[in-house]
Amino acid sequence: MKRQVVFCLLAILLSATGDFAQSRRKRPRSIAPSNVSRPSELEGKAFIENQIKEQEQNYTLKSFKKTNGQAQEVFGVKVYLMEFEAEVQCMKVNHSPGALILVGGYNIACDEIGEKHKLEGVIRFEKMEKGWRAKQNPDDVHEP
Numbered sequence: 001m002k003r004q005v006v007f008c009l010l011a012i013l014l015s016a017t018g019d020f021a022q023s024r025r026k027r028p029r030s031i032a033p034s035n036v037s038r039p040s041e042l043e044g045k046a047f048i049e050n051q052i053k054e055q056e057q058n059y060t061l062k063s064f065k066k067t068n069g070q071a072q073e074v075f076g077v078k079v080y081l082m083e084f085e086a087e088v089q090c091m092k093v094n095h096s097p098g099a100l101i102l103v104g105g106y107n108i109a110c111d112e113i114g115e116k117h118k119l120e121g122v123i124r125f126e127k128m129e130k131g132w133r134a135k136q137n138p139d140d141v142h143e144p
Helices: 002-024 041-053
Strands: 059-074 077-090 116-128 131-135
Touching: 041 059, 041 077, 041 116, 041 131
Parallel strands: none
Antiparallel strands: 059 077, 077 116, 116 131
16 A cells, blocks of 8 residues: 555656756747747848948938837838938039939038938838848938
């Protein structure tokens, strides 16, 4: 009788520790980034930097900050609108006095080297099979 009680207690202990060990096992983590549902601030900054590079190095991006964002779905396409503030610095004089130059959708007139301009705008991202693709309407960017 004592042996039966001991075996029963042992069986109970083993089954309880087995459940405990299973509950403590680490579950495999997903390898996908946790924030794939929207583009990052770095993607917005990279897009603006590429826009500036296309302009013969007339400007450098001094700062970029995402200020807001909104996820949408338009005709079945996932879209993300990223509002931003940026500051660019003129590396060259880019016009004759009084003329405005359209640069990557921005009206930036550099009268002197080192001059800084603040920009506000919206970058539109569309979800593609391999990630987000940035697009920009020139009317969506302006100096405040």
